[in-house]
Amino acid sequence: MSSVPERLAAALAEWRVVLGDAQVRSDPATLDAYASSTALWPARPSAILLPQNRGQVVDVVRVAARYRTALYPLSTGRNWGYGDACAVLPGQVIVDLSGMRGILEANAELGYVVIEPGVTQGQLSQFLAEHHFPYWLDCTGAGPDTSLVGNILERGFGHSPYGNRVQHVCGMEVVLADGDVVGTGYTHYPDARAARVFPYGLGPWIDGLFTQSSLGIVTSLGLWLMPQSAALSHFLCNVPSQDGVAAVVDALRPLRMDGTLRSVIHIGNDLRVLSGGMTYPRDIVTRPLPEQTRVALCQAAGIAAWTVSGALYGSTRQVAAARHALRQALAPLKLAPRFIDERQLALAGTMARLLGTTAAGRKLAARVALGRSLFNMNRGRPDGRFLAGAYWRRQGGLPPDFPAGADPARDNCGLLWLSPVLPMRGADLQAVMALAAPLYVRHGFDLFATFSMITERALGGVLTVAYDKADARESADAQACYHALFDTLMVAGYLPYRVGLQSMAALDPAGDGFWRTVRRIKVALDPHGLIAPGRYQPPSGANRQSAS
């Protein structure tokens, strides 16, 4: 067969025929835009394909198979902190599915939709409101323009009782590397009546294969929606001491396990909360933030060492029962959760307006805006405000269109996320913090940490390395900090739940049977390695040190 550039040229010519010229891009400006990243290792693609429907995706892979050109599918490419819109390796052809924005089916009686990869949180939220669907969407904090399918296929988590998103998928359609189309669950039976209400179908349940995967291109999936609840109570609990958080985890675990707390409870440290309301004070030329500044800023903003937050969903009686249980669980620790409802938030908004542009008024207004964003998110109206932390070290701070147009990659934010999973125990939270904190200090970064109760038994940690991408030295330090953290947490057994592109090769240090099996399945379904080469495909026994 001919050379790589020759094959690519021939494939591009064919793609232009099947997709049309406007849906095949290889101009430098477009390629640059796709290479923009919050990370330091952007992979510049060789072309961008923009199929508009399932049939065109099949056409795309058939041409790719003929010319052996590697494809890299993405939904809307907003995988910030984990690789953005970049392929694992440079020179691949991006298959951007953001034009596939179909809500193919919507069932108000049974509470589900069938959506394509380009459907965003904002779009679905608006759709449900316009059609008066009595359901809420589970939202992530990544804002309205992010793809639901993309996040789900990375096994992302939202915040509501439907926050464990992969568990609310019912039936996928997948295009394989040879163009074969696979319906999972019951969806491959054309007359199936329960295709969107029973995920497992008959025979092997294969849906999980296509998450964190290079095995196929998902072109649609069924997604269950959360019934709107009559009552919704937010709660906040300040934990005054660093060490005090461990007992809180242990006190809340039984409530998460027994179903009293059905949503994803968040536990954030002071810097995480602080970074949601401001960027780094640039009058300080050193980093990380000096201890006394941190303490002063947090005191001024009323931020405790740790903040526990969440929402209680249900009927009025159920929410009252959950409030009672929460108070009972925290009372022995001398902690009292504050419950906040719409009425109180509205009252605070009125007060803020009365206080006007005074310092107290501005402070209260900022809090009300954050509260409003939180309330909206928990009701399925996504908000970009929670991306503020990505801008912490950005020169120029938050852009004028924040939070509406938040886009950390476009805005040249430096952002790396590490997401270790822990047993839901205070001692494990403390162990992760004890491993991470000295590395942050050594490399000069501020440790933003959240730990979320993502299952009934596990905490999902998110550790942020926010850095100034315009500063080469700081960028190099961020890279070193990331790799030190990644390696330290891996060795300690706190494995990530998902990884950025830079760590894909480090996932099979021992050459084990799991990854051998995944490789065998990959060869069976994609023998020429056309789809997403390198994505969750570690080489066997790769050195534990991640590539740097």
Next chain:
Amino acid sequence: MSSVPERLAAALAEWRVVLGDAQVRSDPATLDAYASSTALWPARPSAILLPQNRGQVVDVVRVAARYRTALYPLSTGRNWGYGDACAVLPGQVIVDLSGMRGILEANAELGYVVIEPGVTQGQLSQFLAEHHFPYWLDCTGAGPDTSLVGNILERGFGHSPYGNRVQHVCGMEVVLADGDVVGTGYTHYPDARAARVFPYGLGPWIDGLFTQSSLGIVTSLGLWLMPQSAALSHFLCNVPSQDGVAAVVDALRPLRMDGTLRSVIHIGNDLRVLSGGMTYPRDIVTRPLPEQTRVALCQAAGIAAWTVSGALYGSTRQVAAARHALRQALAPLKLAPRFIDERQLALAGTMARLLGTTAAGRKLAARVALGRSLFNMNRGRPDGRFLAGAYWRRQGGLPPDFPAGADPARDNCGLLWLSPVLPMRGADLQAVMALAAPLYVRHGFDLFATFSMITERALGGVLTVAYDKADARESADAQACYHALFDTLMVAGYLPYRVGLQSMAALDPAGDGFWRTVRRIKVALDPHGLIAPGRYQPPSGANRQSAS
């Protein structure tokens, strides 16, 4: 290579070396015992292997690979109504894992166990009680001697908030056809701390591949346990008319969807309830039961057209809130659920003892025994009493050791189960009943039906064909009835959630992409087809008519 019998003989000789003589059986009496079945198409195996640990399972498959002998793994072989301990095809070598009874890990803080395939419901229940674990086991009604792993790998359902069992698995160990050992989730990372609290791991989530599958032999899995709840309230609701049940489904759906009803609610018809308390009155020589007899028996026993039952778990306040919601939902239908607690059951027991051997006393005692079994099951203490329906047409009725030693296959019960999945809508329940009822009448059987709220959006139906295996004519009728039902429900789009061995070949009528993909994975993992040939492996485009 040599002939099949020669290869088998050579393999048996090697298995005797690696397992020991006592763990390799091929005497006729043992082979007969394994061929006993509630179905009419038992497959007599050629040998039985009894490995006692994971290493021996690896040895077994390695020998099988060398001699190309087909293996058929089973856990305890109590897959009654769906094929019992039989392989799909005769002449296979059964790998009976019932000797692997290890509870390999038990964590009281995080609420899980790691169990081998031979661990039974009764064994785990006893283990939890003996070790004072504050958790309950989710039970099925199939009695104490059934395997948890076996049921989970068939994607069976229990009754409690943990009734959707496959969703409570966390990490599997699987032996592939070449002896490779695969740990799923995080379990393949030796130091992983969250291996039993976070099921998904890194990279493709492959656990589902090994359910309803021939892709490997599962040798252990992590299972989450349900925290004991402070309050537990059972409820029953009689629905007086056949048609009235549709409105009940529609009224309860919102409560199941919003999490008010967290356990698997059951809806059983009159014959299903009746068959739990008696066998067919043999003084009647015709079948099915004449309408007037059915009405008279149900009236005498106080059985309504449909009985809705379930249990509410939670704190006292949560259960009170759920009771309130349930009452509110049923009030517009003029239905009132009865709530029953331990105190009331104890009171009824006392009354029954006072009434002694009078007719009223015996009737009350029978009800109390059934209630006791139900309460026990919902608290994780399994009971064989719910297998009574399998004995409905058995000559001789219930055996003397019932329910303790209930074993429908050994007792020569005729039992075929069909399990269509429906959207959780009254109209779908009515549609399935309207399709099934005339077929039961035509073939002369009594239609026992239950519909269970197995997910938040789906009903799992179980239709029983109970027949007299000692009567050749009746057995042939049962077979015809089963196939007519199976084909009718498939065509109507009410697909089963699992199938008996006789229907494995009928699952890919159209030759679709899903089953092509499963076949490709099978070839990748088991190229010589050594594990469970025929199990959920339909030939492509098989005639829609199932084999008869």
